[in-house]
Amino acid sequence: MREDLAINDEIRASEVRLVGDNVEEGIYPISEALRIADELELDLIEIAPMVNPPVCKVMDYQKFQYQQRRRNSRNGPRTTRVKVKEIRFGPQTDEHDYKFKLEHAIGFLKKGAKVKSYVYFRGRSILFKEQGEKLLLRFANDLEDYAKVDKMPVLEGRRMTIMLSPKKQTSKNKNAERSKEASAIKAAEATN
Numbered sequence: 001m002r003e004d005l006a007i008n009d010e011i012r013a014s015e016v017r018l019v020g021d022n023v024e025e026g027i028y029p030i031s032e033a034l035r036i037a038d039e040l041e042l043d044l045i046e047i048a049p050m051v052n053p054p055v056c057k058v059m060d061y062q063k064f065q066y067q068q069r070r071r072n073s074r075n076g077p078r079t080t081r082v083k084v085k086e087i088r089f090g091p092q093t094d095e096h097d098y099k100f101k102l103e104h105a106i107g108f109l110k111k112g113a114k115v116k117s118y119v120y121f122r123g124r125s126i127l128f129k130e131q132g133e134k135l136l137l138r139f140a141n142d143l144e145d146y147a148k149v150d151k152m153p154v155l156e157g158r159r160m161t162i163m164l165s166p167k168k169q170t171s172k173n174k175n176a177e178r179s180k181e182a183s184a185i186k187a188a189e190a191t192n
Helices: 030-039 061-075 095-110 123-142 171-191
Strands: 017-019 026-029 043-048 053-061 085-089 112-120 149-154 160-167
Touching: 017 030, 026 030, 030 043, 030 053, 043 061, 053 061, 085 095, 085 123, 095 112, 095 123, 095 160, 112 123, 123 149, 123 160
Parallel strands: 017 053, 085 112
Antiparallel strands: 017 026, 043 053, 112 160, 149 160
16 A cells, blocks of 8 residues: 555645546646645545646545555455476486476475476487477376366477466365375374
């Protein structure tokens, strides 16, 4: 909320552009604008101080503050940042590295982050474009329970990228996952 707004006698301009309900809009000397606001038993609020002449609105200052707080609270919590995690492969990534990176991708997707996976081609390895594409398609196929493909493999310079976003878990999936975790905990406790 903007706290630096000038109201009533704090306004230093000699002329102001007056706006508001029940007011004839136009340019007025500050004394006339203050008189109009006083007659309506409202405040004169400088809402655009940087223009020439500054724009002042005739309204109740408490109501204005309330509207500003409401507008800010409405805009605030809805903005969520989507994290994008990157996973890099080489065109000839071996099986162990592939599985290791697959597990990381599953973890990222479970936490709600998007996964941007890419194969980086160095030097003459650009000749293995088909291998890179197969690797990325296999990666997307292995993650089909956790993610949906936003963007199919595309070659951009020396990188072939694929974009995956997490699937929304239904309550049935969440309950199944919780029961698996609970049974794993019980099994671990039974062995101890």
